[in-house]
Amino acid sequence: MILDIVGRFASDVPEPPGSMYIRPTHVGTEPAIGKAAAPTATSLQYILLSPVGDYFSGGDTTLRLLLEENGARCAAHMGMIKSGGNYASALNPIMRAKQDVKADQVLFCPNGDVQETGAANFLLIDGDEVITKALDESFLHGVTRDSILTLARDMGMKVSERELTVEELLERAAKPGCEAALSGTAAVLTPVGTLIHNGQDYKVGNGGVGATTVKLRQALNAIQWGQAEDKHGWLTKV
Ligand SMILES: Cc1ncc(COP(=O)(O)O)c(C=O)c1O
Numbered sequence: 001m002i003l004d005i006v007g008r009f010a011s012d013v014p015e016p017p018g019s020m021y022i023r024p025t026h027v028g029t030e031p032a033i034g035k036a037a038a039p040t041a042t043s044l045q046y047i048l049l050s051p052v053g054d055y056f057s058g059g060d061t062t063l064r065l066l067l068e069e070n071g072a073r074c075a076a077h078m079g080m081i082k083s084g085g086n087y088a089s090a091l092n093p094i095m096r097a098k099q100d101v102k103a104d105q106v107l108f109c110p111n112g113d114v115q116e117t118g119a120a121n122f123l124l125i126d127g128d129e130v131i132t133k134a135l136d137e138s139f140l141h142g143v144t145r146d147s148i149l150t151l152a153r154d155m156g157m158k159v160s161e162r163e164l165t166v167e168e169l170l171e172r173a174a175k176p177g178c179e180a181a182l183s184g185t186a187a188v189l190t191p192v193g194t195l196i197h198n199g200q201d202y203k204v205g206n207g208g209v210g211a212t213t214v215k216l217r218q219a220l221n222a223i224q225w226g227q228a229e230d231k232h233g234w235l236t237k238v
Pocket of ligand 1: 116140145184185
């Protein structure tokens with residue numbers, strides 16, 4: 001279905017850095033009350049396409065993230081599923097964080113476990129090491145996360161997929177040269193400059209855009225835009 005629809009609307013794909021966002025969607029359609037507690041017997045699957053601009057304004061902009069240790073983005077067993085309800089349950093803490101501490105996003109860290117934001121994965125870049133939570137069912141397994149980790153390995157960096165606590169994050173982030181970033185289809189790799197914890201701002205490194213973040217972002221964009229060799233077979237011709 002994806003190949004078919006993208007092929008049909010290929011001439012509407014914007015020039016880079018714009019892109020065509022592809023959103024496969026699956027909804028239950030059984031016309032019965034009471035389906036809140038039982039699965040639907042019929043469903044409809046469709047693919048939404050939407051031309052989008054460049055989400056990343058570039059320049060010196062970095063994100064401010066509120067570290068949320070008490071709430072979770074969604075129910076623990078639902079994190080790896082791309083379900084609409086997960087986004088709804090994250091909206092209230094995100095709106096509060098924007099209003100109360102001028103955060104751009106919330107980094108959900110239930111009981112100190114650094115997971116992800118409302119719509120992107122989180123990576124800590126400390127020198128030549130990338131640290132991010134190992135895959136489990138509590139968070140979304142982003143394809144961009146996977147691509148960036150692969151590119152980091154290709155560049156000879158060490159990739160550590162493991163538990164990261166808020167305590168370790170704040171300790172490492174304070175070091176000069178440390179970087180943090182959000183990965184996602186829309187975000188690609190967007191630098192994080194400030195972490196907000198218990199009412200206090202903590203700069204990540206010098207608070208600016210990190211060189212490694214830019215390098216990894218450019219490497220992924222170059223493959224997506226056909227400017228670099230697609231060594232891993234990520235591109236599909238339609
Ligand atoms: C909750 C959440 N985490 C992570 C991601 C990043 O995933 P991907 O890189 O596949 O876009 C997304 C993107 O949609 C998301 O909504």
